[in-house]
Amino acid sequence: MPELPDVENFRKTAQKAGGKKIKEIKNTGDQFSDKEVGSMNERLKNKWLETTSRRGKYLFMHTDAGETVVCHFGMTGEMEYAGERKELPRYSKLQFVLDNNHSLVYISKRKLGKVEIVDELEKYIRENEIGPDALDIGPDDFTAFIKGKNSMLKSALMDQSSISGIGNIYSDEIMFQAGLHPGIKCSKLKDKDIQNLYDTMRSVLETTIEKGANPENFPENYLIPRRNEGESCPVCNGEIKMIKISGRGTYFCPSCQKK
């Protein structure tokens, strides 16, 4: 689930804790050792959470003392804001208890995500090769990036070090809306295709963020709610096909998306 629009949603959730003090971090699952959570507490206890930001699929929570809590959600992570409840959601791994006794809960079903505390965020971004956010990159940089790729279009869109935030699901939607075949070589795209792709990328991301990253609320002509083999294309009613591209299931409409 967590690609750019989902993480943007989590960021808004985390922002509810803005202006609150961290009372304590509780180890509520089996992902982190007590030692790890202990050192998180050493760093963060009694610090104030101020702003939040996001780059690609990474969520950053900034404290008043200049630390950044970096959250990545892997394939199945979530962030939830909980009131004074007794019961934690299933698979919750960390609970940031705030001074109003509400809490921010980091949830991860498959333990593939990470939470760490970082002093120099710029350095962290460099070391982890988190490319410019897909909503921040300008049209000229985007064009240069696509032209510089020898891979298939789908792999390029998912290359987090060049442009961050787009994963398997949303790349399918962007290519569907742009009418481009996922397996086309980037080098074969014309300037006008690339401009169209850029505009489409922005519009898909902005639209899905606005819809709370919930496929049920996506526009009629979106692929994501029908992203299964054999379903019918929301535009031409043709059959949706699945192919593998760099090992990932890729869904597309062969008649709307031609090479």
Place this chain on the structure above:
DNA sequence: GTCTTTGTTGGCAC
């Protein structure tokens, strides 16, 4: 049992 899954990484091939 088997197979698939939204992300990232390490290693292999070119």
Place this chain on the structure above:
DNA sequence: AGTGCCAACAAAGA
């Protein structure tokens, strides 16, 4: 050296 591609990771659901 740089790129591109895929298996592996963990765990659950179909």
